[in-house]
Amino acid sequence: MTNGAQVVVIGGGQAGLAAGYHLRRLGLEFVILDAQTTPGGAWQHAWESLRLFSPAAYSSLPGRLMPAQPSETYPDAQHVVDYLTEYEKRYELLVERPVRVLGVHRDGGFLRVETDSGTWRARAVISATGTWWRPFLPAVPGRAAFRGRQLHTVEYRSPADFAGQRVLVVGGGNSGAQIAADLADGTDPTWVTQRPPRFLADDIDGRVLFDVATARRRALDDGRTDLGGVASLGDIVAVPPVREARDRGLLTRRPMFTRLHSGGVEWPDGTRAEADAIIWCTGFRPALPHLAPLQLRGRRGHIGTDGTRAVDEPRLHLLGYGDWTGPASATLIGVGRPAREATREISGLLADRRAG
Known part of the structure; x- marks a missing residue:
């Protein structure tokens, strides 16, 4: 028809x-x-x-x-x-x-x-x-060898699904920070990011980000200097649960690992961490x-x-x-x-x- x-x-x-x-x-x-x-x-x-x-x-x-x-x-x-x-x-x-x-x-x-x-x-x-x-998963060496559970942001629901497990949360954006904060009390997750996380000032929320993004677009359209827009302010909005976990010292991060093995991950210096699950907060x-x-x-x-x-x-x-x-x-x-x-x-x- x-x-x-x-x-x-x-x-x-x-x-x-x-x-x-x-x-x-x-x-x-x-x-x-x-x-x-x-x-x-x-x-x-x-x-x-x-x-x-x-x-x-x-x-x-x-x-x-x-x-x-x-x-x-x-x-x-x-x-x-x-x-x-x-x-x-x-x-x-x-x-x-x-x-x-x-x-x-x-x-x-x-x-x-x-x-x-x-x-x-x-x-x-x-x-x-x-x-x-269309979730994005990075091509990390050894990903297919890992025997634990792997899921993307889109599949995550609640900390109850990971009680007592060793969980790695990968990603330095808002999703990674929010999910790491969500897991912080019950599972002691390892938060892994490519670079040190950049938290926006606590008084910045989506309204400010929208204004900054709009101003950047207008500047570019007018041929003026690109000041970086939202990216110049930081990567993570400190919503209350993230702010609380950060202030309690529960959002410590580790740099990105170089590869996965059957039981976990390995860093460039050869140190390893065992994991039962990896949550990829790596974008779309x-x-x-x-x-x-x-x-x-x-x-x-x-x-x-x-x-x-x-x-x-x-x-x-x-x-x-x-x-x-x-x-x-x-x-x-x-x-x-x-x-x-x-x-x-x-x-x-x-x-x-x-x-x-």
């Missing part, structure tokens, strides 16, 4: 909903295709203790402030799921789920979106699938296999963009994958502006086609 819409949005998480909000305001016909069975995007799969970097009022999608969570300055993941669920209903956003997109193809004046539930033909497509579904890559038929990747595997628009396919916009698709666009507070810009550009494209 073939369906039609002016715009197809791929992904029903925060970026897809922000796009839907602006498409609705512009009066464009659209549908959001979401592979999940229920609303909430990747937030419904997060670990139990995960907290936002910002208070609720500064973690909102366009048009609707996130309500505060009782007794919590920084809301947890379930609060975000509830907010996204209510947001979708409030703005009557048409989300088809579960629908898994298999590929996007050029089809004359249309883009053809092939799914496991039929085909859609659209004048424009917004890809908003995020990164959670954009989840874009559905765009492969368009053949947009360059020699380094990157899709060139101008803002959110794909340079070699102006009917396609990429939203929510990081700063290369809009300042702080992978965050709740940051995705609204690039979503607005993308939908306005699509509206102009459709108007030009009607006039032509």
Whole structure:
């Protein structure tokens, strides 16, 4: 069965909903295709203790402030799921789920979106699938030889799963720090990072990071000196659980090991540590296999963009994958502006086609 819409949005998480909000305001016909069975995007799969970097009022999608969570300055993941669920209903956003997109193809004046539930033909497509579904694991020598349990951030749930175990947490970003702090009381984890962890000042949260990222983008657009943006401030937001574990001396780190062996890891000086489990908090890559038929990747595997628009396919916009698709666009507070810009550009494209 073939369906039609002016715009197809791929992904029903925060970026897809922000796009839907602006498409609705512009009066464009659209549908959001979401592979999940229920609303909430990747937030419904997060670990139990995960907290936002910002208070609720500064973690909102366009048009609707996130309500505060009782007794919590920084809301947890379930609060975000509830907010996204209510947001979708409030703005009557048409989300088809579960629908898994298999590929996007050029089809004359249309883009053809092939799914496991039929085909859609659209004048424009917004890809908003995020990164959670494509975890990155580094190629560390001996990884296949390790007999213990290995899992990525996406598979971690709670310290109860590791009671009495020797756990290595690998990664010096926010996920690594939060999970190491989560495990600190019950398991005495070993926290391993490539370089000494850089904690942001305790008074810096996601709102400040968004402002810094936006200022950097404007500076670059104006040809001014790049001052480094968020990366110049540090790597880890000191949310309360991380701050508490750090101040109690529970977040001591070791440098990156050189290889794994069957029972654990080995450092450059030959010292070893035994481990029952390794949690790889080593980041993500954009989840874009559905765009492969368009053949947009360059020699380094990157899709060139101008803002959110794909340079070699102006009917396609990429939203929510990081700063290369809009300042702080992978965050709740940051995705609204690039979503607005993308939908306005699509509206102009459709108007030009009607006039032509």
